[in-house]
Amino acid sequence: MTAITQIRRNDQPIYLDYQATTPLDPRVLEAMMPYFTYKFGNAHSRSHSYGWEAEEGVEKARAQVAKLIGADEKEVIYTSGATESNNLAIKGVADFYKDRRNHVVTTVTEHKCVLDTCRHLEQEGFTVTYLPVQQNGLVDLDVLRAAVTDKTVVVSIMAVNNEIGVIQPLAEIGKICREKGAFFHTDAAQAAGKIPLDVEAMNIDLMSISGHKIYGPKGIGALYVRRKPRVRLAAMIHGGGQERGFRSGTLPTPLCVGLGEAAEICMKEMDAEAVRLTKLRDRMLKGLNAKLPEIYVNGDLEHRIPGNLNISFAHVEGESLMMGIKNLSVSSGSACTSASLEPSYVLRALGVEEEMAHTSLRIGLGRFTTEHEVDTAVDELVHHVTKLREMSPLWEMSQEGIDIKSIEWAAH
Amino acid sequence: MTYSAKLIDHYENPRNIGSLDKSAEDVGTGLVGAPACGDVMKLQIKVGADGLIEDAKFKTFGCGSAIASSSLVTEWVKGKTIDEAETIKNTDIARHLALPPVKIHCSVLAEDAIKAAIADYRAKASKKDESREAAE
Numbered sequence: 021m022t023a024i025t026q027i028r029r030n031d032q033p034i035y036l037d038y039q040a041t042t043p044l045d046p047r048v049l050e051a052m053m054p055y056f057t058y059k060f061g062n063a064h065s066r067s068h069s070y071g072w073e074a075e076e077g078v079e080k081a082r083a084q085v086a087k088l089i090g091a092d093e094k095e096v097i098y099t100s101g102a103t104e105s106n107n108l109a110i111k112g113v114a115d116f117y118k119d120r121r122n123h124v125v126t127t128v129t130e131h132k133c134v135l136d137t138c139r140h141l142e143q144e145g146f147t148v149t150y151l152p153v154q155q156n157g158l159v160d161l162d163v164l165r166a167a168v169t170d171k172t173v174v175v176s177i178m179a180v181n182n183e184i185g186v187i188q189p190l191a192e193i194g195k196i197c198r199e200k201g202a203f204f205h206t207d208a209a210q211a212a213g214k215i216p217l218d219v220e221a222m223n224i225d226l227m228s229i230s231g232h233k234i235y236g237p238k239g240i241g242a243l244y245v246r247r248k249p250r251v252r253l254a255a256m257i258h259g260g261g262q263e264r265g266f267r268s269g270t271l272p273t274p275l276c277v278g279l280g281e282a283a284e285i286c287m288k289e290m291d292a293e294a295v296r297l298t299k300l301r302d303r304m305l306k307g308l309n310a311k312l313p314e315i316y317v318n319g320d321l322e323h324r325i326p327g328n329l330n331i332s333f334a335h336v337e338g339e340s341l342m343m344g345i346k347n348l349s350v351s352s353g354s355a356c357t358s359a360s361l362e363p364s365y366v367l368r369a370l371g372v373e374e375e376m377a378h379t380s381l382r383i384g385l386g387r388f389t390t391e392h393e394v395d396t397a398v399d400e401l402v403h404h405v406t407k408l409r410e411m412s413p414l415w416e417m418s419q420e421g422i423d424i425k426s427i428e429w430a431a432h
Numbered sequence: 433m434t435y436s437a438k439l440i441d442h443y444e445n446p447r448n449i450g451s452l453d454k455s456a457e458d459v460g461t462g463l464v465g466a467p468a469c470g471d472v473m474k475l476q477i478k479v480g481a482d483g484l485i486e487d488a489k490f491k492t493f494g495c496g497s498a499i500a501s502s503s504l505v506t507e508w509v510k511g512k513t514i515d516e517a518e519t520i521k522n523t524d525i526a527r528h529l530a531l532p533p534v535k536i537h538c539s540v541l542a543e544d545a546i547k548a549a550i551a552d553y554r555a556k557a558s559k560k561d562e563s564r565e566a567a568e
């Protein structure tokens with residue numbers, strides 16, 4: 021393992037937003053470089069060595085991606101990212117099988133690109149069931165089982181949630197789908213490379229992957245499409261018939277190579293990295309709990325990827341906290357803008373009270389996070405949460421024993 | 433989002449944080465906003481015998497713009513009569529701090545907070561007058 025301890029420059033803030041995106045691993049960049057320069061051929065050119073060389077790179081990468089999820093390389097097609105993969109998977113099967121089945125099942129905590137795709141299908145005449153999740157963020161399997169009918173074409177449930185990092189029971193979901201004859205699609209943008217995935221053991225028929233969430237480049241992703249039993253899709257992008265006709269267009273060779281290399285590194289380092297990140301996450305949580313009362317982790321802590329924390333700091337508004345912790349790049353669970361006073365729909369779906377949702381931060385740890393960075397982050401968070409609580413009327417009331425819910429607040 | 437230097441200064445060095453005795457007769461308290469909406473302001477004024485606001489304190493739960501807006505108005509109201517303080521407009525606050533359009537509601541809330549504090553002070557004062565009349 022190459023020892024890379026830091027990827028940011030010293031004048032940059034500490035990056036703790038690994039669910040938003042990840043930096044490109046320098047080893048991935050190294051693998052990509054020849055394909056930006058002298059190996060510039062079109063992977064679809066059959067008549068000369070430039071084409072063959074590019075094709076070799078693209079196909080090796082396809083096998084690397086396939087291996088990460090226990091698939092055959094013929095079942096992996098390249099896309100521009102998880103957004104496109106999700107669109108193609110859900111719209112593609114819905115469209116292809118529309119004469120027989122017209123129902124889609126998903127959950128309320130999916131990424132916007134799944135929810136929006138489902139909304140689109142509703143406009144096209146499909147029926148969509150949006151399953152609730154339990155307080156810990158996981159779907160209730162009995163509720164799922166009851167929702168799937170003989171009209172259900174696809175069940176789309178994300179492997180890992182991007183805000184709270186919880187891992188859905190994929191194998192159990194896959195089993196239910198198989199029993200009911202519905203396809204199982206999973207958005208694995210946040211899961212691939214972080215937790216073991218096996219499309220066979222989990223009965224997954226379609227899986228979306230994103231390059232930039234696994235230390236690969238942005239603008240590339242993959243869709244796994246099962247061949248046995250065969251899953252058919254209507255194409256979204258028509259043209260030269262590349263990628264088994266599912267997705268036409270000249271492949272971006274360097275990006276494909278980068279995705280493959282990124283997948284291979286994740287696979288090799290997954291176990292050790294999970295142990296390391298769990299330690300760092302526990303260290304952060306312990307550090308915060310030691311000095312800050314009334315902080316709450318949103319979402320299940322056990323069924324969760326190691327690199328995610330989503331914490332409500334009671335009585336401190338998230339955006340003001342982010343403004344204070346200038347040296348930390350995290351993301352807030354609330355958006356205090358006049359256009360959207362709505363806090364995160366994911367947290368709301370867990371039953372987190374609106375006022376609590378406004379106090380939450382998503383903290384993402386990853387490959388280049390160090391113990392020193394975690395300690396610095398804890399110090400900054402403790403300092404600013406304490407400072408903001410001193411100026412919070414809600415904190416004052418709670419210290420005086422006043423129940424905030426007993427007050428009649430003006431509607432906004 | 434980029435914020436003005438004035439806004440950042442009020443966020444980083446907020447003026448007049450704290451609380452006054454809300455049961456005191458010369459103190460008016462305004463509590464506006466709602467936790468579910470992500471902002472709550474408590475603004476208090478203490479009115480001297482000469483009718484001038486001699487002290488003002490605030491506590492705010494909300495974004496940086498909400499904190500800065502309430503900090504700013506505590507500065508502005510000090511030394512003013514309550515009638516003068518009542519004329520402070522949200523647009524003045526927004527202009528002074530160069531609030532981005534999505535944060536205008538923070539200045540509206542700050543204006544509401546002063547008005548609520550003044551109303552509370554007036555209600556107490558008139559009650560005092562009534563009880564004095566009743567005693568006579």
Ligand SMILES: Cc1ncc(COP(=O)(O)O)c(C=O)c1O
Pocket residue numbers: 039040100101102103104131133178180181182207209210229230231232240241
């Ligand atoms: C769960 C999930 N799905 C899909 C996406 C979209 O991925 P991409 O940026 O590759 O289109 C993201 C990233 O924001 C994500 O977290």
